[in-house]
Amino acid sequence: MSGQDSIDAMNVDMDTTNLYKDEVVTDRKVGTIRILKPILPTGERDEARPLIFMGEAQIMTQMGPLPISFEIPAETLAQAVEAYGESAKKGVRDTIEKIQAMRREAASQIVTPGMPGFQAPPAQGSGLVMP
Numbered sequence: 001m002s003g004q005d006s007i008d009a010m011n012v013d014m015d016t017t018n019l020y021k022d023e024v025v026t027d028r029k030v031g032t033i034r035i036l037k038p039i040l041p042t043g044e045r046d047e048a049r050p051l052i053f054m055g056e057a058q059i060m061t062q063m064g065p066l067p068i069s070f071e072i073p074a075e076t077l078a079q080a081v082e083a084y085g086e087s088a089k090k091g092v093r094d095t096i097e098k099i100q101a102m103r104r105e106a107a108s109q110i111v112t113p114g115m116p117g118f119q120a121p122p123a124q125g126s127g128l129v130m131p
Contacts, residue, residue, distance in 0.1 A: 031057040053080035
């Protein structure tokens with residue numbers, strides 16, 4: 001399949017039954033809470049669906065800041081603000097566990113010719129000749 005065919009085959013239609021308006025709340029110190037408000041295609045609030053509260057934070061790593069996103073179980077903004085700390089800790093723990101699992105998977109992979117990172121050993125007699 002060519003690149004153009006794969007682009008043409010992509011489903012890029014928005015789901016009109018799953019629309020949200022995004023509102024951001026921050027204390028400008030610790031983090032951010034995104035309030036996802038379900039809406040109808042008309043833009044009116046969809047009262048049949050609950051609000052979703054997503055927390056955002058960053059942790060510093062050797063490679064720089066790593067953004068962490070996590071869901072906050074809450075029904076109101078006040079509950080989300082109160083639950084932010086514990087939800088952030090859980091989000092960081094979950095992210096670290098995922099990174100460790102990815103490292104274990106990568107370390108246990110068998111490298112075969114043709115895979116990225118595969119390099120055949122140098123042939124006999126090649127390389128530097130020492131006097």
